[in-house]
Amino acid sequence: MFRETAIKEIEAIREQYPTARAALLPAIYVAQREFGWLSPEAYESVSSVLGVPRATVRGVATFYAMYKHRPMGRHLVQLCTNVSCMILGAEKLVDFLKNRYGLEAGGMSSDGRFSLVIMECIGACGTAPAMLVNNDFYENLTEKYIEEILEKYR
């Protein structure tokens, strides 16, 4: 079950909407942050705080790409490969992440340091290729630049 602080946080979010159900997406974000991923306990916790059936919580959560349904590495690498990034070399960067860090799309590095998610457009097309690491944008990527960036995330 959630810590008391997380319950308070969700109750405060709930106040922003006329229905409890509308607080579902933000509550799932809280659960993901608290449990690291959407474990059965995470679903159960959201369900009990908002009074929304667990099957509904899971049904909604699995629709969206940014909710994680398995344990993730400590840092989330989200690399865009859509057209603007692709034509400027994003696919080579996918290969690089695999060869250099053992990262496959959707997978985790063996040391648990990184998970890789291949993204559809992240809105950094003018500075492509681009990625998000956790909440930070990195743009005009090259293999060397990626190495420098990931060095900062231990």
Next chain:
Amino acid sequence: MERVLLKNIENPESADINEYKKAGGYKGLPKALGMQPREIIDEVKKAGLRGRGGAGFPVAMKWTFASADPKFPKYLLCNADEGEPGTFKDRPILEKNPHILIEGMAISGYALGAEYGYVYLRGEYPGAKDVLNRAIAQAYEQGFLGDNIGGKGVRFHLAVHQGAGAYICGEETALIESLEGDKGQPRIKPPFPVNVGVFSKPTVVNNVETLSNLPYLIEIGGEAYSKIGSPDCPGPKIYCVSGHVERPGVYELPMGTSLKDIIYDHCGGMKAGRKLKAVIPGGISTPVLPPDKIDCPMDFVNMPKHGSMLGSGAVIVMDESVCLVKVCFRALKFFEHESCGKCTPCREGTGWLRKILGRIEHGEGVDGDIELLLSVAGNILGKTFCPLGDGAASVVQNFIKHFRPEFEEHIRAGKCMVNG
């Protein structure tokens, strides 16, 4: 043209309310509060403002429908689910000029009689969420949001609602479903959101850029605003350019600036002097254009006459190093991934288009594949709940229409004529 929407963004503190005010902000809202709501809608109508999200729907018309509905309360939703591939025009407003959006929403809320607003922000913009929340808190502190805006008893409350990674939530009824805490699947229309929207109440959904036009529009008046840019479709417009140009980025220009001028003047032409091969002018869903068709005014009225659409104003420029079969295949992978699964033509059709394009791209195409692609696309077009299916179908149709020999060569030779 002096910048309106991206004014002051070089200032590192531009997101702060006091910097926004110093740069001339929060002048439109007090003026609006001195007008009747009906007068504001009339100014917007005179201005000829059209929605900047992609469809170009006349804003005043949407507002008139919603304000005429007697149900209460009404809601104003800002569509900040900027997800159309190639589009990054709203991000600088959200991250660097959030108060222009907040001021625009307060004006719009007053005009509509909406007391509650949400910014539906895409999950991929976590930085913008923090900026917006700070800006909203500042606007409350200084009385531009709350229960007594400008001391005139006007109520408007605003909160950020973060999406979670679903392109389809940029479609307004899917956005509403998602805000209500459900899967983002479009609703059948009618009823339209202006009558039965979020929480079953009258709801206006407008794009970030659209709402950000309001402070300036009200400040200078609809008549003066209508003189900016294209007479058919006036106002400032943010074009965002990516791909093989010398200076990719965001450009705020008068609506109707020619696509050719955007590429060759504003963006400095093709990177390293290479040859232009194709342009997607308005985000990936809009029809691709070959180099001889880019002398066209980029607005909602004129682009359809030139065989494409303005869409989100997201220009993707491709040089001769690009294999267009591969681009088309990548686009369909996107549409298949983002199809919400609600209606059959889109759910099944995008998958089949992707599979056929994949085998052509991988040198395994067979005779008749091009006809098969066109047949599947024709069975999606116009048969889906929302425009996602139409976008997917029209991408395939237009890539084949303009670049058919490249597809034929892939099938005939079993390999790519660009990359071998």
